[in-house]
Amino acid sequence: MPLNRCSTFSDGLTIIMKQTCLYKAPFGNITLVFEHGELIALNLHGDLAHAPYPLPDEWQQRLDNYFSGRLKNFGHPISRQGTPFQQKVWQAIAEIPAGEVMSYQDIARKIGSGPRAVGGACGKNPLALVVPCHRVVAKGGLGGFSSGKNTDEALAVKRWLLHHEGIDFA
């Protein structure tokens, strides 16, 4: 997906504006994508070359507070996009208190579904940190993360985040 682009469609009326910003987190870079001034995605990786927009103060401070431990939950609404089921999963995840974890099955039972379906929805969560899918772990240990490549590094980030919130995993 192209970033930082204003697209004009053939009807000349529809315009999509995406602004991608960079934040330097302790474990690496984070990119935040804003569309029409609204945060629509937060990714746990990225580089400056693809995120030239300045980060809004509001989010700069929120992230600063989160990484310094003063802020635990962002209190930001979950992504409006996604299927109804995904919304339910994300909502349930967003309600997990900081410092606690739930298994995929816990989430599944909470919303009357199955663990694998929950995992699938987690993988599609566009708002990392805001919707703390890193607090969802497998039953016998740390589950997966980032649904694809960089699994090693992504898992390291998941561990980092959990540890940051006071949870240690073997």
Added chain:
DNA sequence: GACGAAAGTGTGG
């Protein structure tokens, strides 16, 4: 215990 297979749910082709 460890390992493989199947279960069961939602999504995409």
Added chain:
DNA sequence: CCACACTTTCGTC
């Protein structure tokens, strides 16, 4: 309908 997913459980060895 089929294959897949950030899983879990069950049956064997």
